[in-house]
């Protein structure tokens with residue numbers, strides 16, 4: 001394994017919510033320790049609502065932690081920075097800008113000079129297969145193309161770490177498979193440290209060097225499954241026995257977590273109030 005690029009050390013995150021006069025703190029991420037190697041592709045899976053998006057958002061520095069810390073290259077993360085880029089699910093392209101204009105946006109904010117900017121954008125549009133659509137507006141693109149443009153936009157700022165939260169969730173099954181193949185190709189070309197959250201076990205196993213399984217809320221690392229499938233990977237690896245076995249391993253871990261989530265929710269209903277962790281949160285979440 002290469003050196004550690006990003007580390008979570010005992011990370012806990014809580015949301016404060018107001019119910020009438022009472023302020024409650026619900027712990028959503030609880031004591032997560034995780035190390036991501038330089039150039040690694042890490043996937044995170046876990047039951048719905050367990051805290052995956054919260055964890056990813058906290059890596060961007062946009063959410064305060066109630067305990068622990070994130071480190072990037074050994075230095076604590078204290079707020080947002082261009083060393084981390086995030087791709088969220090759904091539309092994020094600026095509708096009044098062309099594809100080229102959207103991809104260039106981050107570089108404009110960074111005040112890169114015009115020639116360097118043009119060159120970088122052209123290079124990225126080639127990489128994500130959108131060279132012929134550079135002058136199109138987002139509404140003229142298919143869902144898959146929009147996600148490619150989103151990817152190019154995140155790659156443009158040349159961050160150290162790429163964070164992807166269910167980037168393909170809105171796509172149809174076939175486009176989604178093709179995008180997985182695209183993403184693995186792009187990653188192989190750039191070897192950027194990447195963390196991707198997904199509900200698709202097949203997507204996680206196909207893309208990842210390791211799959212992290214989170215348990216039910218509050219998110220804790222339940223298990224890390226190394227994916228030792230050879231690279232470069234093509235979609236037909238999904239038909240191999242080795243792939244299916246890994247899928248099964250991850251699925252078994254998630255299934256138990258889903259059952260525990262259902263049990264927790266039943267307990268919530270029985271108690272007539274949400275699960276609340278009294279652990280203090282230093283600052284209020286935005």
Ligand SMILES: Nc1ncnc2c1ncn2[C@@H]1O[C@H](COP(=O)(O)OP(=O)(O)OP(=O)(O)O)[C@@H](O)[C@H]1O
Pocket residue numbers: 015016017028046047048049050051052053054055217285
């Ligand atoms: N801003 C917020 N304020 C209060 N509670 C929140 C906030 N955002 C999320 N939560 C709660 O935190 C928990 C975890 O939410 P989060 O979005 O991180 O889950 P997730 O694992 O990404 O779920 P999904 O798989 O459905 O995307 C949920 O119970 C959610 O209701």
Ligand SMILES: [Mg+2]
Pocket residue numbers: 052053054
């Ligand atoms: Mg989420």
